Amino acid sequence: MRAHEILNNPFLNKGTAFTMKERQELGLIGLLPPTVQTIEEQAEQTYEQYLTKPSDLEKRHFLMEIFNTNRTLFYYLFNKHIVEFNPVVYDPTIADTIENYSHLFVDPQYAAYLDINHPENITETLKNAAGDRDIRLIVVTDAEGILGIGDWGTQGVDISVGKLMIYTAAAGIDPASVLPVVIDAGTNRKELLEDHLYLGNHQERIYGDQYYSFVDQFVETAESIFPKLYLHWEDFGRSNAATILNNYKTKIPTFNDDIQGTGIVVLGGIFGSLDITGEKLTDQVYLCYGGGSAGAGIAGRVHAEMVSEGLSEEEAYKHFFMIDQQGLLFDDMDDLTPAQKPFAKKRADYKDAGDMTDLLNIVKTVKPTILVGTSTNPGAFTKEVVEAMCANTERPVIFPISNPTKKMEATAEQVIEWSDGKAFVATGVPSGTINYKGVDYQIGQANNSLIYPGLGLGMLASEAKLLTDEMIGAAAHSLSGLVDPGKPGAPVLPPFEFVADVSIKVAEAVAKKAQEQGLTESKETDMAKAVRDLKWYPEY
């Protein structure tokens, strides 16, 4: 390989850390400044430069430059500053980079760009993007529902890149074994279609048979080129996400992050809250605000847990209420999604209840103890709503988890203040610590990033053939017992600084459950060892 090919390959490049011996062997003599640096020195220098960047967006650009040139250094640095970099590399700053992707574009970052108009190119695209790398993990998006900011077409590729960065930083998934993929199926965002610098297809989004046939060809091709693949779906639109998951989850090892990942992390946060109060899950009343992919996914997971704790399916559904744009969902509505239907109520049971489209009224009527926001409707959890939650129970669970920051149903600070410190809060973006009346409230981050890296590590280490509901349940349970419930202001989820430990715990739980279910194909039978052996570390 020619010297500059090595220096320009982020998987091989070590920059100033190439030793003199390596420089001689690889033909790099004279191509680098004479001082050989350690990775620690490189990290010190890059971090110093990082600190001079005035905004989070510029900080992210700078870090992406490191990512584009030297992946080992990037992850070394990321691991050292994981709490500080998390909101810069990932949510919420990633939302800004997606909105401005075409105008900010400098590097395709080894992603695979699939074009719905050219199914004949799927094989070549995946092979070109992988090169000679052995791909074990794909994150794919079609970007119809990026976070809470909607349809961004090809620009959504950044969410695939970003999710994979978290996989490696949090769980040590080898960055050479991953592939970010975007399916450009068009976009319904007018401003992109009208922007001549937009880098995606200038056409309206395609749905239906042509779309599903393309997805099918993609899955089939990816499975055949990469036989040990684990396939992660991210930010598909509400009308496709669950359908795609249901099509493939009984056939291949696959995962929908918004539906399943969010379900695990929110159930983990509820466990954390109940650990503190000593209450039972089966005594709770759950109100979902925003019954889309995430909302219905979470409700489905909490419902499954109530059933596994002894309630019948039907009994358990009585504990759930779901609000979407129409208001409280009733079974006579003709526009319910399949995932919403089991949570819809009989209208006759509520005929004297007044207006069932207003969140405050609904909270007063159905008296939930748990309120989870996945609506993308900022500010929906008002002071009155929080106060009404406090009238239902001593310590309500209130999780406004819509992303990014501008979409949150309430801030953590507001919920703490309006509930006089009584509500358990977790948010989708990092919220830091809030001091209220002398108590430091550490706010848990109910973001699927806390668990999907560990889940992936467990899937890859065990080489599980499928991801089952039981494995997902095991992942949620593995989150409890990690925080100290006796401490005032304790978070209900482990802080992100411990994500590496959390990932190992989640991975082991998932791999062991897969083994118990006879689903593992790994030659290693000790799942704890398989998990540790697969973990990659950023070292030269």
Ligand SMILES: NC(=O)c1ccc[n+]([C@@H]2O[C@H](COP(=O)([O-])OP(=O)(O)OC[C@H]3O[C@@H](n4cnc5c(N)ncnc54)[C@H](O)[C@@H]3O)[C@@H](O)[C@H]2O)c1
């Ligand atoms: N914290 C996390 O880990 C996490 C994970 C997934 C999604 N989310 C967030 O949840 C939100 C929803 O994501 P999704 O993937 O489920 O999207 P989605 O489009 O599938 O769901 C959003 C739902 O909210 C409904 N809605 C819109 N306006 C509403 C209103 N005023 N009142 C009630 N319901 C309303 C929509 O009809 C839709 O059903 C996003 O902001 C996303 O960032 C957070």
Ligand SMILES: O=C(O)C[C@H](O)C(=O)O
């Ligand atoms: O990407 C995130 O931050 C979480 C989640 O998958 C989302 O869609 O909001």
Ligand SMILES: [Mn+2]
């Ligand atoms: Mn998502």
